[in-house]
Amino acid sequence: MEKEKILVGAHTSIAGGVFNAIYEANRIGANTFQIFTANQRQWSAKPISKEDAKKFKQAKFDNGIKKVVSHNSYLINLGSPKKESLELSRKTFLEEIKRCHALEIDYLVFHPGSALTSTEEECLDTISESILSFESEVKKGKTKLLLETTAGQGSNVGYKFEQIDYIIKKVKHKIPIGVCLDTCHIFAAGYDIRTKKGFDKTFEEFDSVIGLKYLNAFHVNDSKADFESRKDRHESLGKGKIGIDTFKFLMKDKRFQNIPKILETPIDALWLEEIEMLKKFAG
Ligand SMILES: [Zn+2]
């Protein structure tokens, strides 16, 4: 029974139709997964048709999928100092919320934003305003928005728990909000999770700064880049600079048992093995 509760999956492809992600999840032994609901490198996308939504929900039920996560487009910058790109980002995000609602997606994960020419604090304020502007749309469905921890590459914000907390505090009274923690990103950002001591310290810090109740999803990735490199380069589990032990700590931790853990590791041919391994770590 215990094993049933463990939620492990990967970022699966929607090529050929959004429901195909579910068959792919099933093939790799996943009971949760993440998708792009549309092409993540294009600004405009079609809304989800009623027929596709119906097929998706049926396939989800038939395959015993528990939680579904969407990852928004990489083009969106909710903290942009440029008026035009900010407006386009907000409009595109709203469309993503609509697609998530149509598919009854549990969590919409997004990178907070990039400061570009502004200061980090200005960027965090703009992101908070952007999120607040989604209030009426978010309330129409059950999808919760999850801020993703970042590696801090370029001018990306969200690489410190304090920055994530800053946004949460500004929006939580109006928006259902949580966090998706990416193991590769926090490691590159300077949270040393390689040893049990460091792992425990990191989550103590997460709890005291943000609060563990906000932790709703994990991206489970090893890192090609070094500790504190501020570079976002995913690696297959155990083959990178983090090492396999961290994923054992993660899977054995009872606090995180019911939280979806999504692989975004680069070799999809290994997902079946990686999921099998993670389940074994959980015991
Ligand atoms: Zn991401």
Ligand SMILES: [Zn+2]
């Ligand atoms: Zn990444």
